[in-house]
Amino acid sequence: MIDLAQLRREPEFVKTALARRGVDFSTMDEIIALDVEHRRLLQEAEGLRAEVKEFSRQVGEARKNKESAKADELAAKSRNLGDHEKLATQQLDAVAEELREKLLLIPNLPAPDVPDGQDENDNVETRRWWVGMDEGATFPTYAEYQRVPHWDIGIELGILDLESGAKLAGSMFPLYRGAGARLVRALGFYALNSHIADYEEIRPPSFALTETMMSTGHLPKSVDDMYAIERDDLWAIPTAEVPLTSMNRGEILDEEQLPVRLTAQTACFRREAGAAGRDTRGLLRVHEFDKVELFAYCTPDQADAAHADILARAEALLQVLGLTYRVLDLCTGDLGTSSARTVDLEVYSPGVDRWLEVSSVSWFRDFQARRANVRYRTAAGTTAFVHTVNGSALAWARIWAALVETYRQPDGSVKLPDVLAPYMGDQLVITKKAS
């Protein structure tokens, strides 16, 4: 949620910033008008209420003094005023609700240094990394035997069974088997272990209340991308960001506690309604995947460092897995609703010859904290909204694809990076027989 007080204080600044991401001035003008109306009605209703309260007090006094005629008279006056108050409050509530609904749909202000752009094509690539780059190696060339898509490798080695997944839950619900299943488990285990010295490990519920989904900004805007369990008013979480951001909902933290750093691996559920028919093959885009998320509540001063740390951790994992990747600075047109700034990491997957998004590291300023009402007490004793920062490290379905394609051997087997040995039962080579 944007700061209404700021909109009131510097409307032109806010409007200009939001225009960069496609919110037109008229929308903001409507909100400003509603705000003025809201405050007018608020004053009216509160004034009436104050009068009612005063009369009520006098009724009580009269009753105590056994002046029952006077008390009845005052009560009648108060009742009359109360009717007016009720009416004014109804109008007030209606305007407040309209204002709230409009406000919930307004995205966050982009940070000043976010590049302008329409869509993902305007994202700015800031750098690339590949094995041996620091030693002067040129961008890797990939052999013919690495140019096989992971869905073919999966079938060949018996480690990915999309047909069974489709049979059970429909298309785009992958089913891994044998060494393929173990690989998913290994990646999550390895990644979590690399974070838990600095981030508290959380295992949250996989479903969340509507209120929880509102806090992160996934609702109301992205309803169609969420799986709903209507009977119980629950939603399947699209990312661990949802439960983690709401862990301290409605609370006031001590400044010394910050930054609060959390990590969790969860299944992530996405309907991908807007992307129907796109990237339907293999693991490029799936309805359910496992992801390790890193998250922090922090002060505004700590936000930069927190963001940098999460990005560094995601990159470190990619590097240790030996995957080629690039770093993108998301443009205003591709920024998520709640984000002020986002950096994406995309791995290069040679079999499909595509860059695949595997991490998104975002800084939300106080946008989510305002919705979730998470504050902290400053040293001066005042309260302020925390900043939230989060990022994936990493999303495993696409990593899985990039790994099997990158590490496919001339004989068709796949030889996984050494770091995974402890988690793969020392079985790093996946062959047809072994799986």
Added chain:
RNA sequence: GGAGGGAUGACAGAGCGGCCGAAUGUACCGGUCUUGAAAACCGGCGUGGGCUUGCCCACCGUGGGUUCAAAUCCCACUCCCUCCGCCA
């Protein structure tokens, strides 16, 4: 799924229709005392909103209702605790 009990400020815990935004204690902050500290004593000490900045309004799990007036009465829901049933 059934029966009962509960939800009040950072915490503990009163209040059960009329200056109650809420006693009291603890914690916390400031002061007196002290070489210093502790103790003792004095004062302060919830969150948010509006505007004429001093006042007003809201908030006692959540949402409705009754009343001139609700933390207090009524209804529904949520969560926690105890017991019974079922169960991985």
